[in-house]
Amino acid sequence: MKLILTQEVSGLGTPGDVVEVKDGYGRNFLVPRGLATSWSKGGEKQVSAIRKARKTREIATLEEANSVKAKLESKPVRLAVRAGASGRLFGAITPSDVAAAIVEAQGPQVDRRKVEIPSAIKTTGEHIARVRLHPDVQAKVTLKVVAEG
Structure with missing residues (x-):
């Protein structure tokens, strides 16, 4: 087909x-x-x-992709979500959540479809997500997931 x-x-x-x-x-x-x-x-x-x-x-050039990568990897992105007393989240972190948190943290606009989360994020703490910026460039974004309130 x-x-x-x-x-x-x-x-x-x-x-x-x-x-x-x-x-x-x-x-x-x-x-x-x-x-x-x-x-x-x-x-x-x-x-x-x-x-x-x-x-x-799309990000047109490799140099531009590398500069966006440097911005994304320079500081961790903080996500405040609802969580139980044990640190377990009510739900999971989605690529849309990550893209919105990057913009909130004064980072560049990232398409949610370019965000890859290797395994489901269901607990508070530090996690890693990848953002495909260019066919040759991937940024590793550190996510700090904290409980709301």
């Missing part, structure tokens, strides 16, 4: 890529979640529009 990716899919491609996947994966996972649309000859216009929009949002 030939599809056009509309969002980044780890291990598969970036928005605007035309990929060949197994029928079940495309029909049952990618298309229903809005990660891809079916490919057609008229879809090539859509591919070019997606690529153009991605270029305007």
Whole structure:
């Protein structure tokens, strides 16, 4: 099955890529979640529009990505969340929470889809999250999760 990716899919491609996947994966996972649309000859216009929009949002150069990486790694990001007496959170920290906390901490605007949390954060303390800034540059952000109040 030939599809056009509309969002980044780890291990598969970036928005605007035309990929060949197994029928079940495309029909049952990618298309229903809005990660891809079916490919057609008229879809090539859509591919070019997606690529153009991605270029305007992306960090263009390696030097710029390295400067943003230095900003992100220079200081830890503090997240105040609801937690029980034992330090266990009511819920978990999401990539959206991390992106919002980075902006709150006077950091650069980061797309939530570029934030990767290796394992679920469900306790207070220090944790690490990765932010993909460029295909060659990833920043490791230190998160200090503290209880509210």
